[in-house]
């Protein structure tokens with residue numbers, strides 16, 4: 001585990017995190033933190049504010065991996081059996097349309113929430129020789145600390161890409177892109193970057209307010225890549241620590257997760273965009289109406305998230 005001796009006990013991690021505040025602990029309080037490892041949203045805020053470079057998120061991930069490889073494994077798997085049964089060996093996987101060169105990888109949630117826009121993107125990409133692959137990147141399972149499953153999923157995707165001579169993955173989900181990083185040996189880019197290259201997509205009129213999903217909050221790669229599609233200014237709203245879905249912590253910390261949504265709701269001027277379908281689903285299901293995914297507006301469908309039939313839409317990706 002990372003050397004915590006350099007911690008200067010400044011409490012900045014605690015002051016910036018509702019979870020650490022609730023339990024009155026800092027990242028260096030490892031005994032208590034280990035007990036509470038599955039209560040953390042893995043949002044990375046503690047990592048970004050630590051003045052001495054301690055990676056709190058990674059420390060908690062290591063704690064989860066330790067616990068998931070101990071005799072606690074069965075109870076952990078039991079607690080998250082719904083997620084594991086869908087994503088450990090992704091049920092709705094579909095590689096029928098894989099193409100050599102570039103593929104479109106929309107992930108699990110974008111096609112679930114925005115089937116019409118996803119269909120339009122798949123058609124646009126198919127017209128440009130880019131096939132669509134339905135697969136889970138493995139992040140939700142990896143975040144439970146199931147390291148062997150994580151390794152197996154990454155190896156399996158890497159092997160399929162190699163067999164099909166894929167050299168580039170176009171992602172619609174910032175979690176997929178962040179999780180893959182450079183682990184697959186192929187270029188991983190955002191859908192906005194690819195749309196710019198193809199000269200496709202409309203411009204969203206006026207200034208916008210933007211909520212950044214956790215994996216892009218520090219690097220802001222996606223913000224830069226979607227900037228060409230926004231006519232006016234992008235105002236970043238960082239009032240919520242996470243949408244509440246991060247790290248599957250919501251099952252332990254429902255109240256904190258609802259508090260994040262409340263904070264965002266109170267801070268929105270009029271309307272807010274984001275670029276993560278999971279975040280939109282979470283906000284909309286919690287009753288926060290003025291939150292939209294920006295991609296349907298760039299594609300001109302102005303599609304609203306299908307929170308009622310999202311599971312069915314995901315099932316359908318298997319037979320596309």
Ligand code: SF4
Nearest residue numbers: 017040041043044046
């Ligand atoms: S990763 Fe997020 S929720 Fe977890 S301790 Fe750090 S700031 Fe708090």
Ligand code: SF4
Nearest residue numbers: 007008010011013050
């Ligand atoms: S922010 Fe960093 S240095 Fe400060 S208490 Fe937390 S872990 Fe220690």
